Structures are given as C-alpha cells and as structure tokens.
Amino acid sequence: MKVAIVGSIMVDLVTRCQRYPERGETLSAEAFTIVSGGKGANQAVACAKMGCEATLIGAVGADPFAEIALGLLGGFGVNVRHIFHSAASATGTASIVIDGTSENTILVARGANNDLSVGHLDRCAEAISKSDALLVQLEIHLPVVERAMQIAHEAGIPILLDPAPAQQIPDRFLALADFVTPNAQEAKTLTKVEPIDLATARQAAAILHGRGARQVVIKRGPAGCLVSTGVREEVVEGIAVLPVDTVGAGDCFAGALIARWLETRDLVEACRFANAAASLKVQRPGAQSGIPSREEVDAHSQSPS
Numbered sequence: 001m002k003v004a005i006v007g008s009i010m011v012d013l014v015t016r017c018q019r020y021p022e023r024g025e026t027l028s029a030e031a032f033t034i035v036s037g038g039k040g041a042n043q044a045v046a047c048a049k050m051g052c053e054a055t056l057i058g059a060v061g062a063d064p065f066a067e068i069a070l071g072l073l074g075g076f077g078v079n080v081r082h083i084f085h086s087a088a089s090a091t092g093t094a095s096i097v098i099d100g101t102s103e104n105t106i107l108v109a110r111g112a113n114n115d116l117s118v119g120h121l122d123r124c125a126e127a128i129s130k131s132d133a134l135l136v137q138l139e140i141h142l143p144v145v146e147r148a149m150q151i152a153h154e155a156g157i158p159i160l161l162d163p164a165p166a167q168q169i170p171d172r173f174l175a176l177a178d179f180v181t182p183n184a185q186e187a188k189t190l191t192k193v194e195p196i197d198l199a200t201a202r203q204a205a206a207i208l209h210g211r212g213a214r215q216v217v218i219k220r221g222p223a224g225c226l227v228s229t230g231v232r233e234e235v236v237e238g239i240a241v242l243p244v245d246t247v248g249a250g251d252c253f254a255g256a257l258i259a260r261w262l263e264t265r266d267l268v269e270a271c272r273f274a275n276a277a278a279s280l281k282v283q284r285p286g287a288q289s290g291i292p293s294r295e296e297v298d299a300h301s302q303s304p305s
C-alpha cells in the first residue's frame with residue numbers, strides 16, 4: 001500500500017533533565033541527543049515500518065542538519081525523492097526538553113519547512129494522486145496542507161488529518177479529511193472542550209462533526225481513544241505502560257492507523273493497532289528510532305494480518 005505524507009522534517013535536539021529550568025535559570029541536564037524528527041518525517045517512518053510504501057513530501061535546508069534529518073528516512077525505505085532542499089533556510093529544529101516524569105516541552109524553529117510551497121506540491125501532485133492514502137499535519141504552511149488535501153480529494157484518495165501542533169484551522173480542512181485525529185490539547189484548541197473524560201471527548205467529537213469532520217478519533221493518551229463516525233461510536237481501551245519518551249507517539253499512532261486501515265478498512269481495528277504501536281513507542285527514546293517494528297506491533301496488538 002502506498003501512502004503519501006506531506007509535512008515537516010526536523011532535527012530534534014533532545015535534552016533530558018529532572019525538571020524544567022525556571023525562567024532565567026541555568027540548570028545541569030542529564031543527557032543530550034540529536035535525532036531525526038518532525039511530524040511529517042516521523043509519520044513517514046511509522047508508515048514504512050508498518051509495511052507501507054511511504055513517500056514524504058517536505059523540505060530541508062542546505063546545511064549539515066539536513067543529512068541528520070534525512071538520515072534514517074532512506075534506511076527505513078521512505079521515498080525521499082520529493083524532498084525539496086532550500087538554499088534560503090536552515091533545516092527545521094525542535095529543541096525538546098524531557099523532564100523526570102517523561103513529560104516534554106518542544107520549541108520548534110520551522111526553518112526550511114516554511115519554504116515548502118503550493119508550487120512544490122503541484123509539481124509532485126502525482127505522488128499524492130497515485131497513493132492509496134494521504135497523511136497531513138499542521139507543521140508546515142496551512143495553504144500547502146490544504147493543497148495536498150485538495151489534490152488527494154480530487155483523486156479520491158482517503159486523507160488523514162492529524163491536527164498537530166494544536167492550532168485553529170478552517171472548517172473546510174476538517175471537511176476535506178476522511179479522518180481527523182486530535183489529541184486532548186488539539187481537541188481543546190479546535191472545540192474549546194477539553195476531553196478530560198469520555199463525556200467531554202464525546203462533546204469534542206460532536207463539535208468536530210458539526211464543523212464538517214466525518215470520522216473523528218480523539219486520542220486520550222494512556223486512556224485510549226474515542227472513535228466516532230457521527231452515527232457510530234466505539235471506545236478503544238488504553239494500554240498502561242511506563243513512558244520514557246512520548247515525543248512522536250502521536251505520529252507513530254497516525255502512521256500505524258493508516259497502515260492498518262488500508263489493510264482492513266476497519267477504523268476501530270486500526271485504532272487498536274495504532275494504540276499498541278504508540279504504547280510501544282513511548283517506552284523507547286527517539287521520535288523515529290523509538291517507533292516499533294511491524295512484528296512487534298502485531299505481537300503486542302494480537303491482531304496480526
């Protein structure tokens with residue numbers, strides 16, 4: 001199955017410390033690592049690890065970070081032929097702090113990701129229209145995201161919109177997508193309802209349906225997710241684990257969800273599978289290196305193909 005992913009490519013600069021520094025404070029950290037990240041790139045790696053042919057459309061700069069950002073992608077078999085190398089900007093970076101509770105805070109400098117244009121998208125429209133599904137997030141310019149969805153929509157290609165990072169989007173974005181998968185923070189931003197329990201998750205889903213979304217998955221972290229089609233609703237139970245690094249868990253979820261949905265056309269089963277994948281990811285460091293293999297997810301979700 002072929003999946004096109006249009007989105008961000010970053011280098012993640014990850015610092016681990018017991019607690020976040022206060023404003024103006026200098027604090028000694030425990031460890032520092034540089035790994036490849038970016039929501040689009042992470043989702044492409046997740047698709048590839050789950051067995052899809054993944055084509056990533058995005059942008060990097062003409063600097064040494066570009067090599068780090070692209071390093072793992074080729075190794076995982078992600079098609080990088082449509083990645084634009086911008087001479088004008090640095091490769092995007094995400095400065096990530098993970099504290100002693102494994103909570104993270106991320107400061108993103110989008111850099112070259114902001115140079116990806118609607119024109120670039122039009123030049124690789126075929127890579128989208130010849131795919132079986134499109135994955136998009138919100139870490140690049142919104143008109144580029146919209147153009148990607150339009151190309152897929154015109155070609156009848158199913159679209160998964162992961163509305164991350166949290167920000168407002170026009171209703172037409174929600175209506176173009178076949179699946180919308182906000183986490184609690186993103187759902188709160190989009191609906192003004194914080195899904196702290198099932199009742200509020202239902203309310204948030206209903207608001208998203210009212211704004212045009214067809215199939216909604218409210219991700220509730222360790223509490224699982226709520227799957228809502230507007231007429232049917234299902235609760236997918238969470239999997240209790242001890243997290244060490246939740247960075248990229250949502251990306252892992254998105255890639256695994258679309259991979260399993262393409263195999264089964266069953267959104268609830270796809271969410272169970274994605275939940276299992278994300279629960280394995282959070283137990284490992286690295287947004288991409290921490291994504292489990294297909295075999296591991298099959299064993300964990302007890303739903304092998």
Ligand code: RIB
Nearest residue numbers: 010037038039094248287
């Ligand atoms: O979703 C996680 C990703 O968000 C990180 O890899 C970081 O690059 C930020 O873009």
